[in-house]
Amino acid sequence: MEKVLVDLKNICQSFGDFEVLHDFNLQIMENEFVTLLGPSGCGKTTLLRMIGGFDSPTSGEIYFDGKLINDVEPNNRPINTVFQKYALFTHLNVFENVAFGLKIKKVPKNEIEKRVMDALKQVHLEEYRDRKIDQLSGGQQQRVAMARAIVLKPKLLLLDEPLAALDRKLRQDLRYELKDMQRSLGITFIYVTHDQEEALTMSDTVVIMNEGRILQIGSPEMIYNEPETRFVANFIGESNIVDGQMIKDKVCMFEGVQFPCTYTGFSKNEEVDIVIRPEDFLIVNKNESKLTGRIDSKTFQGALHEINIIDQNGTELTVHTTKDYPLDLEVGLTVDPENITVMKKPGVNIYTGVMEEDGYVRISDDILLETDSELEEGTDVVVRILTQDVLLDDIDESDFEGTIEDIKKRDMYYDVYIKSGDKRIISSTSKVHHVGETTGIWVKKEKVVVNVEEDLSNE
Amino acid sequence: MNDISQVITQDTKRIKKLKKTKSFAIPYLVWMGIFLVVPMLILIFLAFTTYDFSQNSEVHFTLSNWAYVFNSRYAVTVFWPSVFRSFYVSFIVTLICLVIGYPVAYLMSKLKAKYRALIMIFLSLPLWCNQVLRIISWRTIFEILGLNYNEFYIFNIIVAMVSMYLPFMILPIYTVLEKLDKRVIEASYDLGCSKIQSFFKVTLPLSLGGIVSGVIMTFLPSLTSFEVSDAVSYNTVLLLGNLIHARFHGTGGYNIGSVFSIITIVFTVVGFILVLKVDKEGETLI
Numbered sequence: 001m002e003k004v005l006v007d008l009k010n011i012c013q014s015f016g017d018f019e020v021l022h023d024f025n026l027q028i029m030e031n032e033f034v035t036l037l038g039p040s041g042c043g044k045t046t047l048l049r050m051i052g053g054f055d056s057p058t059s060g061e062i063y064f065d066g067k068l069i070n071d072v073e074p075n076n077r078p079i080n081t082v083f084q085k086y087a088l089f090t091h092l093n094v095f096e097n098v099a100f101g102l103k104i105k106k107v108p109k110n111e112i113e114k115r116v117m118d119a120l121k122q123v124h125l126e127e128y129r130d131r132k133i134d135q136l137s138g139g140q141q142q143r144v145a146m147a148r149a150i151v152l153k154p155k156l157l158l159l160d161e162p163l164a165a166l167d168r169k170l171r172q173d174l175r176y177e178l179k180d181m182q183r184s185l186g187i188t189f190i191y192v193t194h195d196q197e198e199a200l201t202m203s204d205t206v207v208i209m210n211e212g213r214i215l216q217i218g219s220p221e222m223i224y225n226e227p228e229t230r231f232v233a234n235f236i237g238e239s240n241i242v243d244g245q246m247i248k249d250k251v252c253m254f255e256g257v258q259f260p261c262t263y264t265g266f267s268k269n270e271e272v273d274i275v276i277r278p279e280d281f282l283i284v285n286k287n288e289s290k291l292t293g294r295i296d297s298k299t300f301q302g303a304l305h306e307i308n309i310i311d312q313n314g315t316e317l318t319v320h321t322t323k324d325y326p327l328d329l330e331v332g333l334t335v336d337p338e339n340i341t342v343m344k345k346p347g348v349n350i351y352t353g354v355m356e357e358d359g360y361v362r363i364s365d366d367i368l369l370e371t372d373s374e375l376e377e378g379t380d381v382v383v384r385i386l387t388q389d390v391l392l393d394d395i396d397e398s399d400f401e402g403t404i405e406d407i408k409k410r411d412m413y414y415d416v417y418i419k420s421g422d423k424r425i426i427s428s429t430s431k432v433h434h435v436g437e438t439t440g441i442w443v444k445k446e447k448v449v450v451n452v453e454e455d456l457s458n459e
Numbered sequence: 460m461n462d463i464s465q466v467i468t469q470d471t472k473r474i475k476k477l478k479k480t481k482s483f484a485i486p487y488l489v490w491m492g493i494f495l496v497v498p499m500l501i502l503i504f505l506a507f508t509t510y511d512f513s514q515n516s517e518v519h520f521t522l523s524n525w526a527y528v529f530n531s532r533y534a535v536t537v538f539w540p541s542v543f544r545s546f547y548v549s550f551i552v553t554l555i556c557l558v559i560g561y562p563v564a565y566l567m568s569k570l571k572a573k574y575r576a577l578i579m580i581f582l583s584l585p586l587w588c589n590q591v592l593r594i595i596s597w598r599t600i601f602e603i604l605g606l607n608y609n610e611f612y613i614f615n616i617i618v619a620m621v622s623m624y625l626p627f628m629i630l631p632i633y634t635v636l637e638k639l640d641k642r643v644i645e646a647s648y649d650l651g652c653s654k655i656q657s658f659f660k661v662t663l664p665l666s667l668g669g670i671v672s673g674v675i676m677t678f679l680p681s682l683t684s685f686e687v688s689d690a691v692s693y694n695t696v697l698l699l700g701n702l703i704h705a706r707f708h709g710t711g712g713y714n715i716g717s718v719f720s721i722i723t724i725v726f727t728v729v730g731f732i733l734v735l736k737v738d739k740e741g742e743t744l745i
Contacts, residue, residue: 054645074648081649087642091664100660101650152650 003030004066005156005188006051010431011060013046013212020046022212022391023431024060028190030155033182035191035199038209039235044192045084047209048158051190052081065155080149081158085165086141088133094120094144095129101152119151122181139170146178150185157182159191163198175201196236200224208232213430224277226341233275233343240281240317244274244342252342255313257290261340273343278306278320280339289332293317295325309333347387347415349425353450355379361450366421367400370445381450387415389447390427398440404433499724505717512713524714528722538702538719545699548613549681552620553628556677557670559621560628564669565662567629568636582626594619594690601691612692619687627676635669636662675730683723699723 006028013021021043028034036044049055050062053074062069069077080101089097098119102112120126123143133141142162149157162178163171179202182189193199199206200220208215208223208231216228227233233241244254246266252259254274266272286292293311307319309331317333325331353363355375361383362368375381395401402420416427418441425441433439504510509519528534567578585593597619601607606615639662647657685700694701703723706716 052645052649054648074645075651075653079649081646083642083646083649085640085642087640087646089643089646089661089665091661091667100647104651104656104660148646148650 004028005030005032005064006190007061007063008047008051009061009063011047011050011057011062013043013050013055013058020212021057023429024212024214025430026207026214026217028188031186031188033179033189033191033202033204035193035203035206036209037193037196037199037206037235040194042209043212044194044209045160048081048160048190048192051156052079052158053077078154079156079158080152080154081160082142082145082149082162084160084162086145086162088141088144088148090133092133093129094125094131094133094136097133097144098147098151100148105152115151116147119147122150123147123177138166139174142166142174146181150181150187153185154187156188156190159189161193162191164193164195171198178202200236208235210235227275227343229343229346230273230275233273233341238278238318240276240278242274242276242315242317244272246270246272246342250337252340255291255311255315259335259340260337261342262337263340263342266342266344271345273345275341275343276317276335276339278318279304280335281317281319282334282336283307283319283321283323283325284332284334286330286332289334291333292330293333295327295329295331298325298327300324347426347428349385349387349390351383351385351423353381353383355381355450359445361448364421364423367423369399369443369448371448371450372446373448373450375450375452379452381452384449384451385425385443385447387426387428388413389443390425391442391444392416392418392427392429392431392433392439393442395438395440398442400442401438401440404435404437404439407433407435502717502720502724505714506721509714524718527715528718537697541697541702542699542722544697545682548616548620548698549678551617552624552681553674553678555617555621556625556628557674560625560673561632561670564629564632564636567633568639582629585622586626590623591686591690593623594686597622597687598690607693609695612688612696615691616688616696616698619691620681620684623684623687624677624680627680628673631672631676632666632669635666639665671734675734679727679730682726 004027006026008024008026011021011024012019024043024047036047038044046055050057051064053069053072056070064077064079089100092100095116098116099112102115107115117126117129120129123146125140125143125147128136128140133144136144142165145162159178163174166174175198178189178191182202191199191202200223203220205217206220206223207217210231216223216232218226223232224236227236227239230241233239242254244252246263246269247253247258248268249264249266250261252261252263252272252274291311293309296308296310296316298305298307304320304322305324307321307325309317309319311317311333319333351363353361355373355377356362356368357377359371359373359375360368361371361373361381363383369383373381400420402418402425404416405419405424406417408415408417413428413430414433416429416433418425418427418439420441427441506524507520507522509521509523510516528538563578567575570578597615598607601611601615643665644657644661647661648654652660683700683703685698685704688694688696688698688701689704699719703716703719706712706719
């Protein structure tokens with residue numbers, strides 16, 4: 001069977017008060033091309049640096065090939081890195097750069113010559129062996145960085161946004177070269193990028209991250225076709241995300257129109273998010289669909305037309321077609337059942353409360369939370385906190401405490417039901433907790449959403 | 460296409476801007492002309508003639524000034540031994556500055572910004588105090604320590620010069636080390652280097668430009684310094700600078716003094732050519 005090469009267990013990392021990685025668990029198989037994808041600041045580079053040995057986690061374990069490597073220095077790890085902006089040695093020429101690691105390992109001279117030339121051949125730079133680094137283009141420097149890493153035949157290659165500094169055309173060419181290289185060398189690649197196109201075209205597995213957590217793991221097809229959260233759907237390609245309901249199994253409703261879909265297991269009339277890719281909408285005659293709209297604007301994008309349609313409810317929908325339509329045309333829209341993705345709405349805790357001094361809000365006798373709100377003291381408010389933003393921690397680190405009453409397993413996480421005084425709060429977490437445990441609870445102040453009570457009726 | 464035309468328009472804009480601001484350089488160019496080029500011409504003129512300012516004598520072309528410096532009893536017994544002594548002292552001073560200065564620069568580049576600033580203050584604080592005063596205080600220190608005797612003079616000169624020129628060694632090295640991309644160092648670890656290997660194979664070669672600048676910045680001033688030896692050795696140890704100083708300070712020695720100066724300038728120019736060979740962009744020169 002497939003062998004686990006890298007095993008990350010409960011990795012946490014904080015810089016001061018800022019939590020970069022939150023209880024992170026991930027297994028990477030041998031010969032896998034794994035991409036860590038996420039916006040900047042999501043913790044992906046930090047994670048890569050930990051595997052490389054340049055940072056250590058605040059807590060948690062890193063296993064490589066079955067061995068704990070938390071305390072192994074980077075020079076003793078059979079792992080090599082292709083750094084962002086390449087980090088080449090400018091005092092050495094191309095050949096010497098690639099030979100650097102072999103010389104350190106005291107490989108015999110004739111073998112160095114052979115291996116370096118093989119590596120340079122692999123990246124099509126044999127003729128540049130005597131060039132200085134500053135005489136190379138960006139793309140060539142990137143290839144030298146690759147050659148310098150693969151010449152050591154590591155079991156694992158880490159790549160930190162290696163194509164980010166190159167122009168578009170070159171980036172596309174190099175993607176295929178990288179993928180080919182990974183296959184032919186049989187090396188496991190962990191690739192960090194914020195470019196979703198790169199992630200989808202090259203990887204076997206994509207790990208989508210945000211704010212130090214995994215949002216979804218899966219093959220590129222799975223991630224693209226079945227995003228589990230609004231964030232993933234938005235981050236991977238363009239999407240139309242609209243509010244909807246599950247009327248019953250295999251029937252959903254959005255924009256006031258019922259559509260057949262493939263999803264089951266939701267409760268009756270459950271509020272959901274509906275995701276439809278622009279290319280999955282089909283434009284038909286106005287009388288052939290109940291969902292109709294007017295073409296508001298369009299742009300020609302080479303292979304396709306991007307058309308913005310304002311539908312009967314005034315919602316803007318984006319459609320990609322190969323055919324051109326005139327502006328202001330009234331059209332109908334249909335979508336195949338298998339192209340409708342239904343997502344659970346993130347859980348939310350709702351309370352009533354009263355504002356106190358300095359932006360604090362009182363929810364109960366025990367619960368006083370800091371917020372960003374500038375509302376006046378004494379204002380009656382409604383407080384909303386997403387279950388995923390309720391963090392469980394040591395009691396002394398936290399805002400208040402509670403007892404765990406129940407735990408429900410979801411796909412990627414647990415919903416933990418906690419009683420604190422006379423209030424209940426739900427936390428969605430990937431960490432394992434136990435019923436009956438007392439836990440500290442805290443919420444970042446920017447995650448506490450406060451609305452004046454009258455506002456609610458307008459929604 | 461679009462990108463290229465954009466770059467071109469940006470460039471033309473930059474050139475236009477350059478033309479506008481060019482006139483700001485004129486005062487400095489005038490200054491350079493008056494106080495650098497003209498004195499040089501006067502030096503050359505004096506070195507090849509018998510002209511004496513104080514007596515406003517007739518001008519005769521001669522090579523005798525040069526003959527005196529290269530072929531005379533004075534040359535053999537005083538001038539060239541002093542030149543040799545100057546090189547010897549400067550070499551030792553530079554070496555000590557490098558050995559002490561590099562680790563300080565390295566440490567500084569690793570420290571947090573606020574500690575870095577603190578060391579920077581320590582380094583520059585002595586420079587706020589008058590140089591002559593600092594030299595005289597060294598003389599007092601040596602007197603207190605009982606080192607004001609003949610056999611200690613060279614040692615005293617070296618100690619005082621090191622204290623004088625150390626910042627000029629540290630600063631250029633620090634500038635280079637501070638700019639060094641941390642990822643390049645990490646890359647060396649990644650490729651199997653221990654910390655020590657990484658230092659000698661990557662950090663040191665990449666900071667060579669700073670070292671050369673630092674060496675020039677300490678070597679040249681020590682070569683031409685006269686105040687230190689003047690004060691610390693009670694003008695008994697003669698260095699190149701003392702000889703030049705003596706010629707121009709008294710009367711009638713301008714012609715020979717000019718030859719001394721030209722020889723010193725030749726040393727300096729050779730030094731700078733060496734710097735430019737190593738450090739092509741001149742980024743480490745302050």
